[in-house]
Amino acid sequence: MKTQTNFLSKTADDKTIVWFENSNEYIILENTTADILKRLSKGISVNEIAEALSKKLSVPKEKAIDFILDLEKRVYEPKNNKLEEIINDYRDIEIPKVFEFTKYYKINNLIFKVSFLSEKELSLVHPKFSHLVIDNSDKFDVEFDVFINNKFIFLFVDQKIIGAWNNKNIHYFQGKFSMLLIQKIHQKEEDEWMGVFHASAVSNEKKSILFLGDSGNGKSTSLALLQANGFTCLADDFVPMDVEKREVYSFPSAISIKKNSLETLLPIYPELETSAEYNFKRLNKIVRYLKPNNKNYFSHLPCNELVFIKYEKNSDLICTKISKVDAFQQLVPDSWLSPKKENAQIFLDWFDSLTCYQLTYSNNKEMIQTVSKIFNNEL
Known part of the structure; x- marks a missing residue:
């Protein structure tokens, strides 16, 4: 029974x-x-x-x-959820004596020292955070070491091993790196986070809205347009939400701009003309990174709306409320959600309180006006 x-x-x-x-x-x-x-x-x-x-x-x-x-x-029945095991026992693996690259990133009042064994490791992390780089510092608060050994990428924090991932699971390594960053920035352990969403978060300094949609639909481009029109970029691609306040917390990565968005954004952000271009073959995309306009990486704001956004050439602007079921089926697959039962209940309660929209547009000005109306509860 x-x-x-x-x-x-x-x-x-x-x-x-x-x-x-x-x-x-x-x-x-x-x-x-x-x-x-x-x-x-x-x-x-x-x-x-x-x-x-x-x-x-x-x-x-x-x-x-x-x-x-x-x-x-x-x-x-308990689910057998064993992760792929590393064949060798790496508990005694040693951190390399020499790293080709060492970067210092300042986020709020914290300095992170991150050492990368080679350009390969550097390319997996640095581009998103290059706008946070400071000159070499004798003092730092947290130390990360990133290196590849025997086809596995290793992550150490303050000389302690966090994990190792094979080539197929690089995105899990990147997610773990980002999760450790927010834990340090906001002083919250992993079980104090409700979830992390693959979305773009924009704010009006009073509350936030999450933009979601498939890759190429225009989340980041819309975010870049909005931050040029009085709104603040709270987070892009990696959007954390906590358990205690049920609020979206800032994340300091740059906004990823795809090549096909340059024509739209270059008149607004001329610095993109000379910014470095990165070709992510695994993801089949070429991107440049745009510095977010957020000045306060301590910030956290409530979120009451989800907007599933899509840029569609020559489309009239269409903004309609969508069902919770449709929204849920789009939100959850790309999200990390806490496995803790209490946190899962909080997530369900938070989701139940949301208003969800589908926004399709081709005219940037109309999109910005519509988002303003959502912020002001005018729709």
Whole structure:
């Protein structure tokens, strides 16, 4: 008999969003299916639930039992979630004696010393943070070491190993690097973060809005246009939100500008003409980096709206509210969400409070005016 609740649920539109504790997985269920989970968690027998389900849906009881048992297995059996193991035991690996590059980044009142073994390691981190570089410093607050050994990239912080990732998982290394940065900047441990979203966050100094959408839809370009028109770039690509305040926190990386956006942005940001260009073959994109206009990397602001934005040539401006279910299905797959049960409940409650929009545009001025209206609750 199951009496422990291994999942959380929240109604959205005519569906139910369910979070499974054993896998940290969110799925959208029909309300009938979600109701079965709730009854199982109360200790009601499979036989009793199947009998009621059989009558309700006019299906054979045996078929209902099979469905319930399969659902029960998914919820209550621990998921084998082992990460790919490193073949060798690297616990005793030594940090290299010599690094080709050492950079010092100043963020707020903190100085980060980051050493990169070669140009390869440098290229994975430095471009996004080059605007934070200061002259070599004898004093620093945090020390990062990044080096490749035996086809794995290693990350050490203050002489302690954090992890190692193979070539297929470089994005996990980059995510971990960024997560450690925000922990140090904002003095919060990993379990104090509700989640990190693959989005762009813009603010009017009172609150923030998240822009989401597939790569190439114009998130970063829209952010660059908005920061040139009185708004502030809070974060780009890596948007952290905390548990305690349920607010978006600033992240100091530069705004990534794709090649096809240069024509639009060069008249506003002439410095992009001579900025370095980076070809990320793995991601099939060429980008330059634009310094954000944020002057306060301590800042954190509430977020009440999600905007799924898309630039579409010759399109009329269309801005409509979309269903929570549609928004959820677009938000979650690219996000890191805390596996802690209390944090998962906070995420569901926060999401339930949001207003979600789909914004399609071709005219930049109309887009900026519409975003202003969203900030001012005029839509």
